[in-house]
Amino acid sequence: xxxxxxxxxxxxxxxxxxxxxxxxxxxxxxxxxxxxxxxxxxxxxxxxxxxxxxxxxxxxxxxxxxxxxxxxxxxxxxxxxxxxxxxxxxxxxxxxxxxxxxxxxxxxxxxxxxxxxxxxxxxxxxxxxxxxxxxxxxxxxxxxxxxxxxxxxxxxxxxxxxxxxxxxxxxxxxxxxxxxxxxxxxxxxxxxxxxxxxxxxxxxxxxxxxxxxxxxxxxxxxxxxxxxxxxxxxxxxxxxxxxxxxxxxxxxxxxxxxxxxxxxxxxxxxxxxxxxxxxxxxxxxxxxxxxxxxxxxxxxxxxxxxxxxxxxxxxxxxxxxxxxxxxxxxxxxxxxxxxxxxxxxxxxxx
Amino acid sequence: xxxxxxxxxxxxxxxxxxxxxxxxxxxxxxxxxxxxxxxxxxxxxxxxxxxxxxxxxxxxxxxxxxxxxxxxxxxxxxxxxxxxxxxxxxxxxxxxxxxxxxxxxxxxxxxxxxxxxxxxxxxxxxxxxxxxxxxxxxxxxxxxxxxxxxxxxxxxxxxxxxxxxx
Numbered sequence: 001x002x003x004x005x006x007x008x009x010x011x012x013x014x015x016x017x018x019x020x021x022x023x024x025x026x027x028x029x030x031x032x033x034x035x036x037x038x039x040x041x042x043x044x045x046x047x048x049x050x051x052x053x054x055x056x057x058x059x060x061x062x063x064x065x066x067x068x069x070x071x072x073x074x075x076x077x078x079x080x081x082x083x084x085x086x087x088x089x090x091x092x093x094x095x096x097x098x099x100x101x102x103x104x105x106x107x108x109x110x111x112x113x114x115x116x117x118x119x120x121x122x123x124x125x126x127x128x129x130x131x132x133x134x135x136x137x138x139x140x141x142x143x144x145x146x147x148x149x150x151x152x153x154x155x156x157x158x159x160x161x162x163x164x165x166x167x168x169x170x171x172x173x174x175x176x177x178x179x180x181x182x183x184x185x186x187x188x189x190x191x192x193x194x195x196x197x198x199x200x201x202x203x204x205x206x207x208x209x210x211x212x213x214x215x216x217x218x219x220x221x222x223x224x225x226x227x228x229x230x231x232x233x234x235x236x237x238x239x240x241x242x243x244x245x246x247x248x249x250x251x252x253x254x255x256x257x258x259x260x261x262x263x264x265x266x267x268x269x270x271x272x273x274x275x276x277x278x279x280x281x282x283x284x285x286x287x288x289x290x291x292x293x294x295x296x297x298x299x300x301x302x303x304x305x306x307x308x309x310x311x312x313x314x315x316x317x318x319x320x321x322x323x324x325x326x327x328x329x330x331x332x333x334x335x336x337x338x339x340x341x342x343x344x345x346x347x348x349x350x
Numbered sequence: 351x352x353x354x355x356x357x358x359x360x361x362x363x364x365x366x367x368x369x370x371x372x373x374x375x376x377x378x379x380x381x382x383x384x385x386x387x388x389x390x391x392x393x394x395x396x397x398x399x400x401x402x403x404x405x406x407x408x409x410x411x412x413x414x415x416x417x418x419x420x421x422x423x424x425x426x427x428x429x430x431x432x433x434x435x436x437x438x439x440x441x442x443x444x445x446x447x448x449x450x451x452x453x454x455x456x457x458x459x460x461x462x463x464x465x466x467x468x469x470x471x472x473x474x475x476x477x478x479x480x481x482x483x484x485x486x487x488x489x490x491x492x493x494x495x496x497x498x499x500x501x502x503x504x505x506x507x508x509x510x511x512x513x514x515x516x
Binding site: 074077116117118121122124125127128129131132135136139147150151154155157158161178 | 376378382385401402405406408409412413414417418420421424425477478479
């Protein structure tokens with residue numbers, strides 16, 4: 001590997017890291033503003049113009065708080081929990097193609113850290129180990145509420161992973177590839193995958209809500225029953241890491257939904273605009289469009305949180321196992337029938 | 351060169367964490383070390399250019415089965431002080447069976463040393479498209495039979511977990 005490539009990849013990694021951090025930081029501000037808007041309040045408006053410095057103030061506050069390690073907890077695992085949550089949240093962004101390769105001096109510059117040919121499986125693998133941060137933290141706290149929150153989180157995540165995986169299987173059947181880059185490229189100025197997979201998209205979206213522990217699926221940190229859920233014993237920046245990981249997860253899952261189902265960096269009339277604006281300009285514009293889609297989905301996440309009440313735990317399990325799982329299997333069968341429609345028609349005619 | 355270092359690192363990590371699974375007193379620590387072991391084995395799969403196997407290994411073992419293990423152990427709340435002491439007879443039997451297992455392993459690895467190393471026919475066989483083609487063309491029947499086996503075990507698990515209503 002040449003050192004140029006290494007530096008380039010390092011730069012991309014830094015970009016993904018910075019983008020996740022900044023978007024997550026301002027998602028906290030966005031969440032409070034949107035909550036305020038939906039509840040007919042003003043929201044944060046003291047720190048800086050329109051309260052724009054509020055996330056920084058919150059961050060400083062988090063760092064300044066007293067660090068507490070419960071006496072009866074297992075110290076190593078107690079610290080490992082939030083670190084793991086944060087690490088797993090940040091590793092998913094690697095396979096997302098942020099823009100079409102931009103040509104400079106006839107050399108393509110890919111806006112993706114790594115185009116592995118099993119991109120979706122990678123995302124799925126990282127999501128599936130995401131539960132460890134919560135479980136380890138909840139158990140290491142040595143607190144009943146935290147343990148209950150951790151157990152809820154783990155069973156919820158396992159249940160919804162299945163439906164999520166099966167909805168992705170249907171998507172892979174239509175696209176014929178597991179590479180996120182290729183899936184996005186296939187939707188180039190054509191019909192996005194949402195048209196072929198409306199049911200799959202709905203299942204994926206609901207499961208994404210459940211996997212990120214957002215309302216109405218935020219049972220693991222259900223205040224009215226479990227104090228603070230799995231992070232009851234946490235204070236200072238360790239708590240901040242848990243809360244921050246949730247926002248990063250939200251950002252990344254929005255990015256993945258936009259890439260898989262809504263065409264990623266593609267946008268309508270891109271090819272027509274290439275003649276007017278030039279190829280590279282359109283690609284930069286596509287980058288902007290991807291972020292517009294991502295912000296749209298983040299808004300949806302927040303909108304739902306401040307609109308719908310929380311599920312009861314048995315309702316959550318019933319929805320996962322008795323509604324979403326059969327629906328996603330039905331979706332696979334329907335997709336299979338659709339893909340084999342010509343052969344089936346031949347069979348019927350004969 | 352880099353792959354060789356990665357191999358040594360992963361091997362040492364795998365063996366160390368596998369030993370820690372056995373030696374640590376706390377069952378939750380054991381499970382977490384087992385997760386580390388699975389990750390290092392997945393790293394070995396990556397080194398062998400079978401990315402699909404590596405990812406599935408992580409999803410299935412580290413992501414699903416180990417989470418369930420952890421779940422059950424946390425529910426049972428096993429601690430070192432509540433752990434029942436086994437009688438000496440059981441300990442002796444465990445040592446003998448473990449020793450026998452060790453013996454078989456040593457003998458098999460000793461004879462494996464003399465076998466000629468066979469190169470894989472296609473170095474990219476581990477990539478998902480090649481693997482899928484082989485699995486669904488050449489090994490269609492065993493693949494389907496194993497899926498029926500899974501179905502049967504799933505039905506069995508559901509039957510065991512059901513409340514008896516009669």
